[in-house]
Amino acid sequence: MKKFNNFIAGKWVAPESGEYFDNRNPADRGDVIGRFPLSDKRDVERAVESATRGFARWRRTPAPGRGDVLRVVGDIMTKRKEEIADAMTREMGKPLTETRGDVQEGIDTAYYASSEGRRLFGKTVPSELRNKWAMSYRRPIGIAGLICPFNFPMAIPTWKMFPALVCGNAVIFKPAEDVPHTGTLLVEILLDAGLPPEVIQLVHGRGEQVGAAMVDHPGIPLISFTGSTETGRIVGETCGRLHKRLSLEMGGKNAQIVMDDADLDLALEGALWGAFGTTGQRCTATSRLILQKKIHDKFLGMLEDRARALKLGDGRKKGTDVGPLINEDALRKVEAYVDIGVSEGAKLLTGGERPKKLSGGNFFEPTIFTDVKAGSRLEQEEIFGPVLSVIRVKDADEAFAVNNDVKYGLSSSIYTRDVNTAFRALNELDNGITYVNAPTIGAEAHLPFGGVKQTGNGHREGGWEVYEFYSETKVGYADFSGTLQRAQIDTYLGTPD
Numbered sequence: 001m002k003k004f005n006n007f008i009a010g011k012w013v014a015p016e017s018g019e020y021f022d023n024r025n026p027a028d029r030g031d032v033i034g035r036f037p038l039s040d041k042r043d044v045e046r047a048v049e050s051a052t053r054g055f056a057r058w059r060r061t062p063a064p065g066r067g068d069v070l071r072v073v074g075d076i077m078t079k080r081k082e083e084i085a086d087a088m089t090r091e092m093g094k095p096l097t098e099t100r101g102d103v104q105e106g107i108d109t110a111y112y113a114s115s116e117g118r119r120l121f122g123k124t125v126p127s128e129l130r131n132k133w134a135m136s137y138r139r140p141i142g143i144a145g146l147i148c149p150f151n152f153p154m155a156i157p158t159w160k161m162f163p164a165l166v167c168g169n170a171v172i173f174k175p176a177e178d179v180p181h182t183g184t185l186l187v188e189i190l191l192d193a194g195l196p197p198e199v200i201q202l203v204h205g206r207g208e209q210v211g212a213a214m215v216d217h218p219g220i221p222l223i224s225f226t227g228s229t230e231t232g233r234i235v236g237e238t239c240g241r242l243h244k245r246l247s248l249e250m251g252g253k254n255a256q257i258v259m260d261d262a263d264l265d266l267a268l269e270g271a272l273w274g275a276f277g278t279t280g281q282r283c284t285a286t287s288r289l290i291l292q293k294k295i296h297d298k299f300l301g302m303l304e305d306r307a308r309a310l311k312l313g314d315g316r317k318k319g320t321d322v323g324p325l326i327n328e329d330a331l332r333k334v335e336a337y338v339d340i341g342v343s344e345g346a347k348l349l350t351g352g353e354r355p356k357k358l359s360g361g362n363f364f365e366p367t368i369f370t371d372v373k374a375g376s377r378l379e380q381e382e383i384f385g386p387v388l389s390v391i392r393v394k395d396a397d398e399a400f401a402v403n404n405d406v407k408y409g410l411s412s413s414i415y416t417r418d419v420n421t422a423f424r425a426l427n428e429l430d431n432g433i434t435y436v437n438a439p440t441i442g443a444e445a446h447l448p449f450g451g452v453k454q455t456g457n458g459h460r461e462g463g464w465e466v467y468e469f470y471s472e473t474k475v476g477y478a479d480f481s482g483t484l485q486r487a488q489i490d491t492y493l494g495t496p497d
């Protein structure tokens, strides 16, 4: 059985505990991919010491040079795309089409970050005084602690890591314990591309040990966390106490609205992809379907047939539409929500069980509940699985109110042919992302990604905004007048020539 290690202080090293855990294929629990370190506080401590040295060196490398390393990273990922996708499906479960997309998102992020090395704009503005310059510019912050989820094993770490690196920070990377192999491949690629070793540290293990030690460590001034709102709250409390810069990406309860005037065939494809793609394990997954009353019954008929026809199975086999859930805990959580739905009086239209076949993996049938009441637990709480709740509404106002009446605010979608309704939705839906005539999933790497309310804490990943998070703005004033000029006191016109 292959044993993998942490990457600390420029070497692949065993964890201080000497303990390892099995990384299993969720489609076939008997298939063990390898054994990965169960690290703890001591490993994080060593990672911080090394990253401190890495940072001292990396911050002095000009940003275009830092970007050049990421360009090579993108080139290597492009060459190895197929092989990484296969390894990712084996440890995470989603079908190959999706894992290829996940790697592609990493490639897009690499090239975007690489070109940002030649921008990282500050601003030069006029001073109110003569012979004085005023400008803002960016500086790196230090060590970035990145705590990543399992559902996008390549894309999400790259969203965090590449902007952090191009801004000149060193990185301590903790992949989710369900996907340590993809995390390892990513670090190998960074090293092959020429990243100086001490700039990146990889520490495997559980959130309670490694993640918590990173959040607690005073030597890590910046934390980026993607995961549940419950864990995010704990992370936020600690970071607040220690004055750390923190970006949180957390839960979602995303809705697709289908209006009476929508193209129903298009809306159907969107609902299936949004709800059951990645087995519903996306923060952006469609977990609510809000149907206007006239098309409600017809649309449900169309949806039921197609949902039943989805093929569950090993994501590495041809023809698989939906892979397994990530682990046994996820399965149990989904089952618990099916029970909650039934007890709340929602009607189970299809699914609701583990399939009879495929008992060797963490499979669960695509599940649809109808007659779901707005405000019920099924309608309000994040499930992170293949469960879609259908709510019937009379008009756009009610649809918008139902969409907005949850504690989360990541993504939303509306299908309509009416341009006014579409723009109203863009204006009125309380989410970080709203799609018109497209599903709730499918964010592109060069636009800001994130949500409002309890989905986040105001930061964005991806796009241009994330560079604000990973850099500190500094202001420089250079007075070359040779006299004391007092801002706000001396006249704007200064002393006459």
Ligand code: UN1
Residues within 6 Å of the ligand: 105, 151, 152, 281, 282, 283, 284, 285, 440, 441, 442, 443, 444
């Ligand atoms: C997530 O939902 O967890 O928008 C990330 C998408 C992907 C990223 C999703 N590009 O669906």
